[in-house]
Amino acid sequence: MPEQKSTSATPSLRRVLEILASYPWFVFVGIISLLLLITTNALTPQLFRWGIDRGISENNLDVVFKCALFLVLAAVGRGIFSFGQNFCAESISQNVAYRLRNQVFSKTQNLSLSYYNNTSSGQLLTRVTSDVEQIRTFIGTTLLQVTSGFITLITSSIIVFTMNWKLALITLTAIPLAVFLLSQFFKKNSKLFGMVQVKLANLNSILEENLIGVRVVKAFVREKSEISRYTTLNGELLDVNIKTVKVVRNLFPVLFLLSNLISLAVIGFGGAEVIGKQFSLGELIAFNSYLVFILQPVLQIGFAAGVIAQASASAKRVYEIIDAKIDISNNPNAIVLGLSDIKGEIKFENVGFRYPGSTIETLKNISFEAKPGEFIAIVGMTGSGKSSIANLIPRFYDVTSGIVRVDGYDVRDLKLESLRSHVATVFQDATLFSGTIRENIAYGLPDSSLEQIIEAAKIAQIHDFISTLPDGYDTIVGERGIGLSGGQKQRVAIARTVLTDFQILILDDATSAVDAKTASLILESLEELRQARQCTIIAIAQRISSIRNADKILLVDKGEVVAQGKHEELLAMSSLYAGILASQIQQNQPISSQIS
Known part of the structure; x- marks a missing residue:
């Protein structure tokens, strides 16, 4: 019989990202909104520098008022562009979830009975609901945060180098350290996040069995036993979830400490530069704002690490169904029998x-x-x-x-x-x-x-x-x-x-x-x-x-x-x-x- 093979050896999460090409207008408008938002954010510290150095320091109210007007316009622009990127990202994520749910359900309609002999319906329900929702959250929120973070990081890094390369070198030492910490996080904990979904599927299987067989449970007075069985599996799910909380908890204190040390070094060295007349006060305030734009993406990517790991595990589980082999399928030259052709022998x-x-x-x-x-x-x-x-x-x-x-x-x-x-x-x-x-x-x-x-x-x-x-x-x-x-x-x-x-x-x-x-x-x-x-x-x-x-x-x-x-x-x-x-x-x- 012909076998259905996976259409791609690409990692499952990358296959999810390939679906985005099906929604080019949402992607285009979302990217434009994202870039305009990043541009507006990048210009804002320069407005502060201009207002302080050319307005407040020189007692020029005209510059102060103009700076205030431009800051208001920037705030309005940020609101519009933020809405645009979030709307497009959420629209894409809902369409991706819709598509994946349909793909999984369509596949379940064509899978052979032998597949269901070895797979519980609770497992299937978890994949079409919880796993797809994990992927939707990744597309709608986390992917936007990570993309925005990377572009903001690169843009801000270029700007700070043009402003003061010495302070920039101090600031950018955080990046290789953060990359190392995040890579170690993914390497050690990817299986743990996959285990969360497995435990959840097992719990759903028990729940479904009991809802279907509730009369049998009551007939044999097994309520306490079933409660105990469910509680045990629920406890296992809790334990795995607590483990994920712990590994994420262990990551963030290090990242926060790193960002605080960098901030301290910038303020100390930058303050000395201002006192020595080599750096203006407005430039230091602007630089400190860009420091936030550099450290914040690092923290955002750190926060996103757990979601990405869960989405990756969920994508793998969803594509296990989509790529499942269909044992019973039509031959290429299958014969079609009309109503008048069949006799019943x-x-x-x-x-x-x-x-x-x-x-x-x-x-x-x-x-x-x-x-x-x-x-x-x-x-x-x-x-x-x-x-x-x-x-x-x-x-x-x-x-x-x-x-x-x-x-x-x-x-x-x-x-x-x-x-x-x-x-x-x-x-x-x-x-x-x-x-x-x-x-x-x-x-x-x-x-x-x-x-x-x-x-x-x-x-x-x-x-x-x-x-x-x-x-x-x-x-x-x-x-x-x-x-x-x-x-x-x-x-x-x-x-x-x-x-x-x-x-x-x-x-x-x-x-x-x-x-x-x-x-x-x-x-x-x-x-x-x-x-x-x-x-x-x-x-x-x-x-x-x-x-x-x-x-x-x-x-x-x-x-x-x-x-x-x-x-x-x-x-x-x-x-x-x-x-x-x-x-x-x-x-x-x-x-x-x-x-x-």
Whole structure:
């Protein structure tokens, strides 16, 4: 299968910065505003020097008033230019976050199921929320501070050299020392900032598990245990955060001490220069202002160090998803099957399968054939591999060996969208989405009419229940179908599936949560639908009574098809099949009257 490779070996944070090229006008206006702001700041100390040396020292009120006017204009200009740079930076950061969130979500929609088997949803949620927010903060605030700091540092350094090269040399000794301290900071602590996001993701995973499984927690009276587990992980996150605070705390006292020593040296040496008439008072005040413009960027970059480290770690985690390999994808010359082209024939040829990352064979030498329009049932003990067989037909996973064919085509040669649009699956765990019942049933065909939706609901034996609700099909169901029973959710899921234009229907224990009578009615309706559409049905069932009229029954044990045939044939040839049936009769006496 073709592999998706990373499009770039560039460090992840640099890849984020490359996105800025997509917003040239915001970047252009932001840079112009930034440069004008820096220019205005650089001119301000010269205005002070002019006002002191030519105005106050010479008792020239005209110069003082003009200086005051220019300072007011400079203040207005700083406000305008500051707004311009901040607006552009924030606009870019929001667009970058929007783009990254869409990229991550789009990728999650195309990743193979094997990826989700090894990645918790809490990890994914953290990356699309917290990690993207870290990147947004970096683009919107920190990048602006660092860029402004570097340009201000260079501009101010040039100006102070032209004013007094001796004082400039004293001032600029702070820069190599600060660079050394910051480089050591990044080198020693980059992994620590990445660990913060890992711990946060673990904490979110526990939170999500408990929100989903709250009824299980309460049923087993495990509230205290879960609180303890969450508190432990929360404590681990706190410990890591405290460590980041400590390393940042250890950096800044040194930087502040360095800046104070430089300021002391400049005032002392510069004061001596003023007393010796080699430097004017206005020049010293202006120089001291530029000293702030040199030391402040050093401190800003120091403050930004932690944010950059966190953003770098977050960018790496976000791009791990964006660059993740897609195991199941279309071949370059994938075949598209039209609705009139597919008949519903299914053939397994010596199929072997194991889940990605596992060394245990889940399926071994599976071979069977389902002719168009047949009703094929799959039975067996729990964990025997029944659902794994069903998952290979719509190509949720690829076989390890052998071939799965639909209408003679290897499913790997068919376009995924084309294959799955003709193969409908009802899963045992019925997943519904927040919205109305109507929207949930029409999920696969959003433009379906109400009449079509009602017809599908009748097949699923859920119409009568929906009709009793005050809002009928417009009734809102909660997240994951909260408000409906397990059986009701399964029936809505069945209605959602039968509404689509399928030619192959897979029922993965789809009636396990409904009573035997309702299950029988659903299967009768599906049988009528099969006869009308001439579609193929693959049914995985626990209750043998519900599938005894199947055209063929596959008995699966330990990943192998150990017997296949009609109900009566399997009773005669397979002691395992007879044993499963006997155990069900013993557990539920009414079943015996249905099959005797």
